[in-house]
Amino acid sequence: MSTAPLASDPLASELPLRDLPICVAGEWRRGRGHAYDSLYPADQSVNATLHAASADDADEAIERADEALRRSGWAQARPHERAAVLHRVAAGLRERREALAQLQRRDNGKPITETRALVDSAAGTFQFFAAACETMDEELTPQRGAALTMSVHEPMGVIAAITPWNSPIASEAQKLAPALAAGNAVVLKPAEITPLLALELARVCEQAGVPRGLVSVLPGKGSVVGDRLVRHPLVQKVSFTGGTNAGRQIAHHAADKMMPVSLELGGKSPTMVLDDADLDHAVAGVLYGIFSSSGESCIAGSRLFVQRRRYAEFMDRLVAGAQALRIGDPASERTQMGPLVSAAHRETVEGFVARGLADGGRLLCGGHRPEGDGRERGFYYTPTIIEGLRNEQALCREEVFGPVLVALPFDDEDDLVAQANDSLYALAAGIWTRDYRRAWALGRAVQAGTVWINTYKQFSIATPFGGWRDSGLGREKGRLGLRQYMHQKSLYWGLNDHPLPWAA
Structure with missing residues (x-):
């Protein structure tokens, strides 16, 4: 049952937003799906009331996007012309930074200091891909006969982008910016429970001059809207960030269509503390790697390996640090951990912890819902550390997506x-050591798409990101991230003076 927002909330007087419209190819109207409330995870007050998109809305958005792409000239626009629009999107996000950050805080309960960083990230993403679009070279390939040969890249068409609830505006920008820069139309499906920022991002794009119809935002269930986007014959590519099971289903449908996909999926990332590590840096990095964002992160460092001779000392310091973290009101500048995203998700996290303890794990801290300061109204959960399990047990293998760390000692490298490599996942890893030789050897030996050394959870839009195995397919970010949304074409220009000899 929903409650009233706290009087201290900066948005208390502006919410809830009633009958929030969705965006169907530039038309802002009520969705044809079920009605529901978007709730603030910190106190269960209502952010907005809205109707979800339906499969019919998805069909309309796709078909109108295809038409708009052909009519608008966006696909044929020169790169610097598209880049100018994307730069205006970046500027629009920066102009509205605080308002968007506050709305993002309400959308999924992240602390305000983190949501500001997410808005900055989204603006930087549009800026980066504007520059990448304008400066990306085509290729003149080596001549091997009587023809000039070259390779060019062209837009794919309608792109379906499906994003998760944990970092909405940043995730959405990482798909929308390169897809638009490449000359495509995008139908974006945000997570049903976090619709607010995707809709605002569409408004910013509209105001910046993205042609009408090229961007749609369809909040709704993955089983309804997402399924239709994946199966529709006009959709030329799906870019998905979310759970591995859903990603596997998308890959099956894409195979039937012979359609490319990018899948950024789950993780069970190891973070490794060697006996020569700087413990001040390592403790702070491990705490940040697992407990920032309340552990709701695909790259969370959720498996901790500490060399045995330093294990006791390190764990004492780590537990003390976890117990000192400030858990509370996401609107407070001092808060380090906000609530989990929903009641159902908190129950899932609690189930994982209960199973780990039943399997013989020992609880070092956390493992309960905090009380006081109004936290009973929200979906809070304390930072939790468990030891005493083996790497092959369930809590060490399955993605919890919450503030739960499993600690294991190790003997040698x-x-x-x-x-570390005994996992279905291979998304990220962290290494803590003073020895660059050990760091290099481990960094190359560990199987992961991203390896952090003496840091963790740092990102650059200029650096490719993605995983192996059950952590996904393809890469996002980086200059070549633009090419993920384009078809490659080869051109041969005949230079021979005489007709082809076969026909002579």
Whole structure:
């Protein structure tokens, strides 16, 4: 049951937003799907009332996007012309930074300091891909006969982008910006429970001059809207960030259509503390890697390996640090951890913890719902550390997506590599050591798409990101991230003076 927002909330007087419209190819109207409330995870007050998109809305958005792409000239526009629009999107996000950050805080309960960083990230993403679009070279390939050969890249058409609830505006920008820069139309499906920022991003794009119809935002269920986007014959590519099971289903449908996909999926990332590590840096980095964003992060460092001779000392310091974290009101500048996104998700996290303890794990801290300061109204959960399990047990293998860390000692680096790589996932890893040789050897031996050394959870839009195995397919970010949304074409220009000899 929903409650009233706290009087101290900066948006208390402006919410809830009633009958929030969705965006169907530039038309702002009520969705044809079920009615529901978007709730603030910190106190269960209502952010907005809206109707979800339906499969019919998805069909309309796709078909109108295809038409708009052909009519608008966006696909044929020169790169610097598209880049100018994307620069205006970046400027629009920066102009509205605080308002968007506050709305993002309400959308999924992240602390305000983090949501400001997410808005900055989204603006930087549009700026980066504007520059990448304007400066990307085509290729004149080596001549091997009587023809001039070259390779060019062209837009794909209608792109379906499906994003998760944990970092909405940043995730959405990472798909929307390169897809638009490449000359495509985009139908964006945000998570049903976090619709607010995607809709605002569409408004910013509209105001910046993205042609009408090229961007749609369809909040709704993955089983309804997402399924239709994946199956529709006019959709030329799906870019998905979310759970591995859903990603596997998308890959099956894409195979039937012979359609490319980008899948950024789950993780169970190892973070490794060697016996020569700077413990001040390592403790702070491990805490940040697992407990920032309340652990609701695909790259959370949720498996901790500490060399045995430093294990007790390190764990004492780590537990003390976890217990000192400030958990509370996301609107406060001092808050480090906000609530989990929903009651159902908190219950899932609690179930994982209960299973780990039943399997023989020992609880070092956390493992309960905090009380006081109004936190009973929200979906809060304390930072939790468990030891005493083996790497093959369920809590060490399954993605919790919450503030739960499993700690395991290791003896030597061969043992460490074997345990770190013994996972279905291969998204990220962290290494803490003063020895660059050990760091290099481990960084190359560990199987992960991203490896952080003496840091964790740092990102650059200029650096490719993605995983292996059950952590996904393809890469986002980087200059070549633009090419993920384009078809490659080869051109041969005949230079021979005489007719082809076969027909002579």
